[in-house]
Amino acid sequence: MKFGKYLEERKSRLPEGWADKCIDYTKLKLFLKTTVYLHSVKLDPTQMTWDSKDQPSFAQLLSERLAKLQISEAEFINMLDAEVLKSSNFFIEECVRLVAEHDKIVAVRVADGTSTNSASTAEKTAQLLQDVVTLERFVFLNYTGIIKILKKSDRHSGLSISDPYLFRVSSLPLVRAEKLSVLKQSLMNEFNYQNLHPNNVFRPSATPTPLSARRSPFSPTLLPASTFPPTTLLPNQKVLVSLSGPHGTDIIGAVLSCVAQHNCDIEDFMFSRLYHNVTFGVLITFKFQNVAIFQDLAAQARKWDATLTFDVPDMQATEPGTKAQLTSNGQIYLPSSLDEAPYENRVKYTATVLNQNGLTPGFLFEWTQLLLANRISVEKMARLNEGMISCADYKLSMPRDVDMEKLREKLFDLSRSHGTDVALQLNDVFRKNKRLVVFDMDSTLIQQEVIDEIAKYAGVVGEVAKITEAAMNGEIDFKESLRRRVGLLRGTSVDVLQTVKANLTFMEGARFLCRALKKIGFKLAVISGGFMPLALHVKYELGLDYAFANQLKVSSDGLTLTGETVGPIVDGQRKAELLEVIAQAEGVTLDQVIAVGDGANDLWMLAKAGLGIAFNAKPRVQQQARARINQKSLKHVLYMLGYTDEDMKQLHDE
Known part of the structure; x- marks a missing residue:
């Protein structure tokens, strides 16, 4: 689904009144479309002739657009600032409220010395933890909205403001969420302690300190090794992170250091190289939706002169015309690997193309057009020979309704007209294990x-x-x-x-x-x-x-x-x-x-x-x-x- 619809659908799941505190993505997108895009410096090259007398000079046109873009883009940033501050201020208010609620629970327990397994205590702890998770979802939803609208602005205006703006946003409590992280950790400790020690009496530290002072009221010696709540209370938000740049292994290490630091699960990863330029992509799952990880990723991108992109997989296509879906329990459905993500549930083939005199651009173009005409997608390409490219392996995914006999006839005609062989094989275990x-x-x-x-x-x-x-x-x-x-x-x-x-x-x-x-x-x-x-x-x-x-x-x-x-x-x-x-x-x-x-x-x-x-x-x-x-x-x-x-x-x- 389009992100605007996705955002509205997710906002509808928030508590009453919270949707109005989210950034107004639709309003920002409309402003970009009606104002900023009109003055984009991404000019149409087909209209830029050298000696045209019917239009202003290139320099004049660029100057006029930049002048108008300066005004409209500044207005857009002011609108975005207002939306971000609206969400951030609401987040601060909710954090204060949740911390105060927890401090009340701690104060009552310290005063009364009640056992940790009382029904009211367990219920209040669980509910407060659920409220924290809901607020985390609010944070992530808004941060994702900020990223999406900045990407739209960059793509259509011709400017690159995403990275500096996100770095600026990273200093807000909305992103750092330090107090919320401490509160969640404390609640998870209590939740687990109550479940693992149902007969124990609550024994606070000698001098209990309220959570607002950023310490848990429990003695560390009482905490179990595992401090995670039930999976139903975890966010399980998946994010696809990609870092591209000229430093191969360093880029891999940069991404993984952030993922490890923020205790995310790695679902899958991919790596590709073109000479010294590489791209490392990793699909991660948040255990704690502290979006400070994006600040750290941005810092690593600057350090290694790399380009950072990330997206939520709800917008990733699983097949042309379809999108990822949510399962009945709210989990994001994803294909088995990043390789499969764009074209799942298709038949996989390998095509080996070969001409000892070299693969010509003419053949490669017609070969690609044939694939497009049959809705066949290229998942991977790899050359097999050294020197001038004369042999390549294609990993293909085909719709199940492709007429293979007709396709083979067309392949034969293509091969004959170009003197280039095309061998099509099922890409299964037997292709790799001939005997x-x-x-x-x-x-x-x-x-x-x-x-x-x-x-x-x-x-x-x-x-x-x-x-x-x-x-x-x-x-x-x-x-x-x-x-x-x-x-x-x-x-x-x-x-x-x-x-x-x-x-x-x-x-x-x-x-x-x-x-x-x-x-x-x-x-x-x-x-x-x-x-x-x-x-x-x-x-x-x-x-x-x-x-x-x-x-x-x-x-x-x-x-x-x-x-x-x-x-x-x-x-x-x-x-x-x-x-x-x-x-x-x-x-x-x-x-x-x-x-x-x-x-x-x-x-x-x-x-x-x-x-x-x-x-x-x-x-x-x-x-x-x-x-x-x-x-x-x-x-x-x-x-x-x-x-x-x-x-x-x-x-x-x-």
Whole structure:
């Protein structure tokens, strides 16, 4: 809700007559809108042309605005001063009244020596404590109103008066609330003592001193270690504090020193850095609503040349179009963390964007527009590579009604038009805990198609290449294409397999990727529609754990190929079945499996795996796959898992 409505709603909860003693936020806001804003020095740059003859010069316009702003802003400050003094004077009156009430209770108890567990004593103590808490709420409500109206003034006038004004206000009893703090501490001590020692008789100090002299009437030796009242009597007000500036760890320490000094609870915190500039935000809960903490925070901000902001989370959005709410017992409802605060109850995804030649502004702009069009919000961005930015991880939150199929189609068009890959994955525990990678072999782990290489020596390369192309594009059934191609190899010497094996060229990054994955505990497999002797060679060279492929039949004398295969054909469906078998053997879920391939016969295993990557694949395969890599090196698979260049260096060095 807007702060004005929030303030009015909270004022309605105060005792009768107290609302009129609060600052009139609505009146101050209206004055700003009708007077101060009209003379703002935040000029519209689109109207500031150099040689316009129809308007005054820039210097003249600025001079005129400053003159009017000086008058209107001074009037605003006078109005604000009057409102602050109204609230502060009422606070002083209430403090005097509450202290006097407590002194009467103490005087009666000292004179009569009544037991601490009498019904009237307990009731009066509890009621007085509740009155103190109510007055604290009055203080905090008004102080928050002062902050809010000053922020509005700064934002729209172009001036920065919040910090000096708040420092000026910090000397008022309304902010320091010293007597109220002493009274509350004393009442909490008495409240706890009465509950923990119900049979004891009240024994004051030898010379009891009234509270107005700032001492508790109890001997310190009688006080229990814990001096907090029931949670129903505590304010439980949450405040989001943020400090931004050029000193990283010092800024963290500055905020936490104030939070510790004022005995606040820390609900959550966040830290971000851009070169030497950092922002540290902390969500705190007040146990005692002594707003002197803001004076101390302001002093720390000046000390470290930092910018201080804070807000009450009742005005923080939990999702576009919604706001934080109060629970039935008056507690402020908040998301589980500051990360979740803006976009709770959405589906979380990770998007990895990758272009080895660099992410262009044009792509990044269109990518962002696509997110906006689908109401997808960016929660975090992190670059993964060193040097010119070419790979970044986005943490996204999506509305649950996003049509994922249509979104993937748009992502494919965007990727194709910019030559930039976008891999979208659920941002869950399985994204970070993949355990098995299954590779296709031809044009994935190696740069050749082995059947085409064999065909060169058999003299049928042209015929085989045509069938291979048709199969890769999904134009003919893989089993049929394999039968036709193998049939063309009839009579070829088996020695050709050794020749092909010796001339295999591994894909760029294949050796590094496999070594790196093995070092971090992955199991690796190759499942190929090619042939077993070559798949075993690849397994040995890359240190894989499994190899499956088709087995060529040889003549009875072992010298030539017969043009046939032996055993089940490893087609697309068979690849998916083998992937599942390996996963079961290794005790991992399919969500923990990565599949990498380039052909139409890889689509089944790409769909079966938790992350299916089309590597430099045919257009039809790319369109159906959930992730694509169209870069030269297989090492980019590690980016899809969130690994950075620094991580890769460590894996290489070890």
